Amino acid sequence: MNTLLVILGPTGVGKTELCLNIAEKLYTPIISADSRQLYKALPIGTAAPTAAQQQRVPHYFVGQLELSDYYSASQFEEDVIALLPWLYQDHATVLMAGGSMMYIDAVCNGIDELPTIDENLRKDLLRQYKEEGLEPIRNQLRLLDPDFYHQVDLKNYKRVIHAVEVCLMTGKPYSSLRTNSKKQREFNIIKIGLFRDRDELYKRINLRVDQMMEAGLLEEARNVYPFKGLNALNTVGYKELFSYFEGEYDLNSAIEKIKQNSRIYSRKQMTWFKRDPEITWFHPAEEAKICEHLRNIHHIGI
């Protein structure tokens, strides 16, 4: 059976370099599991692999979308599952690397079958939310899907709205479409997690933000500023600089805010990853130990 090796970890932990080395040893391309590196216009702020790094190892799902393109975890699942059989023709083991929790989950465990939401329906509900607040939409959900109404976080407008959308699209209660089950995949999955002590991680994150600024993040943000309403730009590193452009912060405060939000994001990632018992954890410097683990426990030829 073929194998999907997943290397994951919080932002700034040092995934890129380690993954390049391991991919070279395995002669495998890298499937990037990163919801923002997908976008062509955001290479600096998302710390996307550089042209030179992509020369070393071919990457999928990096820099291939326009900011206005719709994408989702489910789309990612579909795309990766379609791509893997092709890659498995030449590679027994394929590496997927990234930090987007839900994207990784979608590939490893699958997401329930749900309709793609009609753009106008979402717009209508969002407008209603803005004008009248969440209360009427909540009430709608109580009628359409009382079960889910009692489970959902009623203050989380995205969850409430999405449930209503699905009910309206399908004519069925959203909760009836949630199977709560894991999809069986046609390949083995090995999960390696990368961690660092918090002090060490925070230092790296802070330093990396400074490096991004030196590399031209400000200009990158300015170039995409006209599209700031797009979901792709609701992203750490951009939204703070947009606030700076609008005079809400001075530049230094904006940079501090980027560091802070990156730290918070890294913690949210760890909160998610920590509860996954399938992950075996290593420090990014422990490349030899990781290879040994892959050889001895999983019988990967590396």
Next chain:
RNA sequence: GGUGCCAUAGCUCAGUUGGUAGAGCAACGGACUGAAAAUCCGUGUGUCCCUAGUUCGAUUCUUGGUGGCACCA
């Protein structure tokens, strides 16, 4: 040097007519099934600057310090 004001959570500050205190931000913990770098939820013990007094009881009033700010010399 003199006078006045201030000193409370990591930061900015509120408050206690004397019964040991609470907001915002930060920090930390958590949730997460087609927007996920999104979205949402939860957590507040801190020598109330120090000292001596008054008092059953002082962070609160009084004395004397220390530090900061402002004004006058």
